[in-house]
Amino acid sequence: MSAKVRAEKIKLLILDVDGVLTDGGLYYDKDGNVTKRFNVQDGLGIKFAQQAGIELAVITGLNHGAVEKRVTELGITEYYPGQKEKLPFYEKLLKEKGLKDEEVAYVGDDWIDVPVMLRVGLPMAVKNAQPEIFGISKWISNRDGGHGAVREAISFILDAQGKLNDIWKEWAG
DSSP states (O other): HHHHHHHOOOOEEEEEOOOTTOOOOOOEOOTSSSEBBBBBHHHHHHHHHHTTTOEEEOOOOOOOOOHHHHHHHTTTOEEEEEEEHHHHHHHHHHHHTTTGGGGEEEEOOOGGHHHHHTTTEEEEEEEOOOHHHHHOOOOOSOOOOTTHHHHHHHHHHHTTTTTTHHHHHHHOO
């Protein structure tokens, strides 16, 4: 089954953070505090997905205040930080939302994402993912994580569902 056919069924998009929503870098200031870099285009893409009725969730291995702040700003209520084992939270989301595997997409970049990616209907990878991730992905972005890859993934899903052009028309006036 093609990625486009899989994308037509998506109702929930789950995102990893480091290497997907961020560039994966850890930026230290002179006091040793870590900051994260997010891409504003990814944020707007998330708003488009929400506008189109696609739910979003974030499951991340790290627990960082900057990520919580960004996720909150974006209106994502399903946020699971500090989770090295992501599959239990994936299964919790399926049960709570009454969804099937084929109705979920996941954007990942590293080995920690594999158990969920093997379950979802549309496993998606960012361009700079680890090589093993490409082998299990049905769609790969042209952009690196933290540089618009999430926006690209969302545009792909919305286009497959016939919703992207309507959102464009709303914004273009």
